[in-house]
Amino acid sequence: MKRAILILVTVVVCSLSAWCQSSMIVALGTEVIENNSFDSAEESFRQRAMPLQVMPSGKYGYMSERPLLMAVLDVTESDKIKEVDFLCGAAMWWEIGIHLEDAGYTLTKDGYATLGNGDTVAEKTYSKGSVLCLVQTIDKDVKQVIFKRKVTKPKSKRSN
Numbered sequence: 001m002k003r004a005i006l007i008l009v010t011v012v013v014c015s016l017s018a019w020c021q022s023s024m025i026v027a028l029g030t031e032v033i034e035n036n037s038f039d040s041a042e043e044s045f046r047q048r049a050m051p052l053q054v055m056p057s058g059k060y061g062y063m064s065e066r067p068l069l070m071a072v073l074d075v076t077e078s079d080k081i082k083e084v085d086f087l088c089g090a091a092m093w094w095e096i097g098i099h100l101e102d103a104g105y106t107l108t109k110d111g112y113a114t115l116g117n118g119d120t121v122a123e124k125t126y127s128k129g130s131v132l133c134l135v136q137t138i139d140k141d142v143k144q145v146i147f148k149r150k151v152t153k154p155k156s157k158r159s160n
Helices: 002-035 038-047 096-102
Strands: 060-064 069-075 081-089 106-114 120-128 131-139 142-149
Touching (some): 002 038, 002 081, 002 131, 038 069
Antiparallel strands (some): 060 069, 069 081, 081 142
């Protein structure tokens, strides 16, 4: 009986841990894009014990093997944030769609995207105000979660 209770408690704790980690991805991605400054992004990552460092690509990011998480920031020359990409193992993306909806995001598109290497993957697009979140299924255990600002199309001038 004690063993059954211990197993049940372990399952609940592990589930809550995964649940909380995906909500952290949603909160962090949204915060970084909305605040739109490198200094603010660096502080947001630091507060979550995820110090940014220069990656081999020259971009700023964070990397962890356990649980699998890689974050990369695309920063303009004026220190504005273009986008933040998270490459997440299962523990980091579990139920992320629910957390996005709880944070006010709306699913706007459920389809496919072609990656830079030519692979076609499932992609869900969520929207909240001026922020887009793309959730791409890389494989059964890994998703890429991209937060970026919506691109506004310039109004065309009508010719008379």
